[in-house]
Amino acid sequence: xxxxxxxxxxxxLALTMVAPFGIVALNAVKSRRDYTxxxxxxxxxxxxxxxxxxxxxxxxxxxxxxxxxxxxxxxAVLAVLLSVLNxxxxxxxxxxxxxxxxxLFLAANTLPQEALVYPLYYLAKATGLYxxxxxVIIIFTVIQSAFGTYLLSAVLGQFPREILDAAHIDGAGRxxxxxxxxxPISRPTLSVLLIFFFIWTWNEFFLPLIFLVSNxxxxxxxxxxxxxxxxxxxxxxxxxxxxxxxxxxxxxFLIFQRTLTRGVTVGAIK
Amino acid sequence: MSATRAGRGYWLYLxxxxxxxxxxxxxxxxxxxxxxxxxxxxxxxPRWIGLDNYARLLRDERFWQSFQHNVALIVAMAxxxxxxxxxxxxxxxxxxxxxxxSVLRAAYYLPQVLPVAVAGVVWGWxxxxxxxxxxxxxxxxxxxxxxxxxxAIMVWFQLGYPVVIFMAGLQRVDPALxxxxxxxxxxxxxRFWHVTVPQIRPEIFVVLLTCTIAALKVFGPIYVLTRGGPxxxxxxxxxxxxxxxxxxxxxxxxxxxxxxxxxxxLLVTVxxxxxxxxx
Numbered sequence: 001x002x003x004x005x006x007x008x009x010x011x012x013l014a015l016t017m018v019a020p021f022g023i024v025a026l027n028a029v030k031s032r033r034d035y036t037x038x039x040x041x042x043x044x045x046x047x048x049x050x051x052x053x054x055x056x057x058x059x060x061x062x063x064x065x066x067x068x069x070x071x072x073x074x075x076a077v078l079a080v081l082l083s084v085l086n087x088x089x090x091x092x093x094x095x096x097x098x099x100x101x102x103x104l105f106l107a108a109n110t111l112p113q114e115a116l117v118y119p120l121y122y123l124a125k126a127t128g129l130y131x132x133x134x135x136v137i138i139i140f141t142v143i144q145s146a147f148g149t150y151l152l153s154a155v156l157g158q159f160p161r162e163i164l165d166a167a168h169i170d171g172a173g174r175x176x177x178x179x180x181x182x183x184p185i186s187r188p189t190l191s192v193l194l195i196f197f198f199i200w201t202w203n204e205f206f207l208p209l210i211f212l213v214s215n216x217x218x219x220x221x222x223x224x225x226x227x228x229x230x231x232x233x234x235x236x237x238x239x240x241x242x243x244x245x246x247x248x249x250x251x252x253f254l255i256f257q258r259t260l261t262r263g264v265t266v267g268a269i270k
Numbered sequence: 271m272s273a274t275r276a277g278r279g280y281w282l283y284l285x286x287x288x289x290x291x292x293x294x295x296x297x298x299x300x301x302x303x304x305x306x307x308x309x310x311x312x313x314x315x316p317r318w319i320g321l322d323n324y325a326r327l328l329r330d331e332r333f334w335q336s337f338q339h340n341v342a343l344i345v346a347m348a349x350x351x352x353x354x355x356x357x358x359x360x361x362x363x364x365x366x367x368x369x370x371x372s373v374l375r376a377a378y379y380l381p382q383v384l385p386v387a388v389a390g391v392v393w394g395w396x397x398x399x400x401x402x403x404x405x406x407x408x409x410x411x412x413x414x415x416x417x418x419x420x421x422a423i424m425v426w427f428q429l430g431y432p433v434v435i436f437m438a439g440l441q442r443v444d445p446a447l448x449x450x451x452x453x454x455x456x457x458x459x460x461r462f463w464h465v466t467v468p469q470i471r472p473e474i475f476v477v478l479l480t481c482t483i484a485a486l487k488v489f490g491p492i493y494v495l496t497r498g499g500p501x502x503x504x505x506x507x508x509x510x511x512x513x514x515x516x517x518x519x520x521x522x523x524x525x526x527x528x529x530x531x532x533x534x535x536l537l538v539t540v541x542x543x544x545x546x547x548x549x
Contacts, residue, residue, distance in 0.1 A: 007365060010358070014377035017426065020392050021380065023403055040403030082290070085283045093280025101284065108295040112487050112535055114511045115528040118305065118521055119298035122312070142294040145287065174279060203385035205490040206508075210516070221387040221490070228394050228494045235401035242395050245388035253383040257376070 021246060027236060028052060028243035035236050051236035052244065059223050060215070061244055067212075068202055068219040068248075071133050071140070076198040078141040080190055083148030088178050090149070091156025092164065102153060108146040113206050121210060131213050139207060144197040155189050156182065195256050202252070220245060299532070306525035312515075316522065323526035333527065336498075336505040339417060343488055343506065346421035347428050348481035352474065354425075355432025360466050362433070363440045364458075375437060379430030386427065390494030393423045410496050413503040420495060420504050427491075428484075432477045439470035472546075479542040486535050507531045 027040055031048035038045070055061065086105070090098045120139060121130070129135040159182065167177045183190070205221045212218045218226075224245045227233060233241070253260065306323055310316035327333050358378065362371040381389060397419065399408040409419040443465070451461045467474070489508040492498060498505040498513070507527055514524030 006361060007370060010361060010365070010374050013358075014374045017429070018377050018380055020396060020426075023396065024392055027403075082287050086287050089280040089283040093283065095280050095284070104291070107536075108291055110483060110535060110539055111295065111299060112508065112528065112531050114487075114489075114508045115302050115525075115532040116295065116298040117512075117528075118312075118515050118525060119301035120294070121515075122301075123293075123298065138290070139294055142287075142290045146291070146295075149287070178283075199383075205385065205387040205493070206512075209493070221385040224391045225387040225490065225494045228391050235395075235398075238391075238395040238398070238401075242388065242392045245391055246384060249383045249385060249388065250380070253380070 021250075024239050024242045024246065027239040030236055032234065032236050040235070051240035055237050055240045055244060059227065059241075061220075061223075063216060064218055064220050064223050065248065067133060067217060068221075071136055071208075071219060072198045072201040074137045075140045075144060075201040076194045078137070079144035079148055079197045080194050082141065082145035083152050083193060084178070084183060084186075084190065086145065086149040087152035087156045088182060090153040092159055092182065098153075102150060105146040105149045109143060109150070113143075117207065117210060120207075124211065131211065131217060133212070133217055136208055136211050139211075140201050140204065144200060148193050148197065152186075152189065152193065155186065159185075192259055195259050199252055199256070199260075202249070220248065302525045303529055305522055306529045308522045310521045311519040312521045319522070323523050324530075326523065327526055327530065332502050332505060332510065333507070335502055336507045336510045339504060339506050340486055340488075342417055342421055343424060344482050344485040346424040347485035347488070348478055350425050351428040351432050351481060352477050354429060355436055355477070356467065356474070357462075358429075358433050359436035359440060360462050362437060371437075375430075375433055378433045381427045382430040384427075386490040387494050389423070389427050390491040394495055411500055413500045416496055416500060416503040420491065423491065423495070424485075424488075428481060431481070435473050435477055436470055439473035440466065443469045475542065475546045479539065482538055482542075483535055486531065486538065 023040065026044065027035060028051060029047050029049065030044040031046070031050055034042075034045050034048070086101075089095050090101060095101070120135075124130040124132075124135045129138075163181060163185070164177055167181045172180065202219075203221065204219075205225060208219045208222045209225065212222055224241055227241060305316060307318060307320055308316035309319050309322075362374060365371045365374075384392070394402075394410070396402050396404045397409045399405040399411060407415070409415050447465050447469070448461060451465055456464070487508055488506055489512065492504055492506055492509045493512075496504040498509045508531065511524040511527040511531065514520040514527065518524075
């Protein structure tokens with residue numbers, strides 16, 4: 001292969017991959033008249049935030065962002081907490097039958113949500129939790145912590161015993177040892193988990209679509225998914241909607257990039 | 271004595287999760303399986319009908335088609351991204367410098383950061399037949415093109431994941447292996463096939479397993495792009511069960527579909543783990 005041909009081919013592919021983001025951004029800041037006159041591929045003849053503002057107001061996007069933040073943030077914190085408690089019992093406590101407990105957690109995480117959704121919907125209605133953010137928080141806390149337990153148990157299984165023994169000799173009980181020895185030392189892994197849980201929950205669509213029916217409770221993916229293809233949306237407003245869905249996701253990616261790439265690989269090698 | 275007491279005490283830490291897993295996973299899944307043996311609209315008392323729902327599934331052409339579409343999506347979401355990802359990761363790895371490979375890798379990975387429903391919104395807009403920039407043909411509305419279009423979108427969406435994982439895996443590979451192969455006069459493809467692929471086999475397994483499961487569960491893009499249509503052209507089991515639960519009020523039938531899907535996912539997982547152990 002000629003020198004330079006390979007980087008060029010790889011760069012062309014990279015451009016193709018990011019092109020949809022570019023086209024969306026380009027058209028989200030066009031005026032309607034500009035779009036009608038010049039089509040989707042021309043540069044905007046001036047910045048117009050009309051479509052973005054229209055969409056923002058129409059779906060009360062600030063509220064949707066807040067809902068997504070509250071749900072994903074709560075799930076991330078609660079699921080890390082549960083994962084730590086479980087992994088402490090499994091990885092350090094080495095409770096009997098831990099293999100089976102781990103299999104149960106893994107199964108809980110792999111089970112398709114379709115096979116849980118109707119009973120969960122039914123139970124949520126029966127308990128008055130239907131159409132509340134709390135219901136979604138509880139469900140995803142369980143699903144994410146099931147994965148977290150699996151990963152963290154392996155990490156805590158390698159935890160240096162001497163440190164724990166020293167803590168016990170100093171008179172620390174089990175809970176003290178967890179709180180002031182295990183958790184601080186495992187901080188790097190815990191923060192990777194926290195970020196993953198946050199982003200995974202942010203991206204969820206199926207269960208939030210079913211559980212969050214009222215406007216005030218919907219998350220970002222749900223409101224975008226519901227509006228897709230609606231007759232009232234025109235070209236610039238649809239691209240504005242897409243852009244508003246892209247921006248937070250890309251922002252998280254840029255903020256957490258290092259942790260994410262590290263985490264993806266940690267997860268892959270177990 | 272102290273060891274057994276210690277072991278017992280640690281169970282306490284599993285208690286909160288035990289209660290939650292029971293309430294959110296175990297009991298609901300049990301209810302789902304039980305409902306699959308009934309005729310039930312969601313209100314009133316379910317009527318026990320034994321295996322009728324499963325017998326009906328076997329005869330239901332839509333159900334079989336939905337699984338065929340799932341196979342197509344496994345090709346688009348697991349097999350093609352893995353093959354392309356291997357070549358791309360190996361190619362990026364041979365590039366000189368540090369900056370360019372990581373910028374390119376980030377570009378390939380970018381679609382992966384989107385919520386999958388938002389990725390669907392992006393493509394729904396691009397391909398919209400009345401105003402989308404690429405809507406010259408009604409790609410998603412034409413039964414001849416709809417599935418292929420969804421497949422292409424999913425390749426775009428998934429590609430970055432294997433690239434990132436394989437590139438990380440390649441850092442483990444001993445450069446001496448490549449030097450030895452180069453000394454023997456092995457071509458790029460031969461080195462790729464005999465050094466790169468065997469060395470990152472664990473990563474290949476992980477990617478294939480996680481992507482296959484993702485393909486079996488796929489719902490968001492189908493809901494956003496096509497709602498299973500036109501006709502039945504992009505119907506998948508997860509959307510088919512959703513349809514039965516919430517639109518047709520055939521809860522029993524929906525539960526049977528969901529149960530079959532769960533069993534298929536379980537079997538795929540076990541099969542992968544078996545093969546991985548032996549490899």
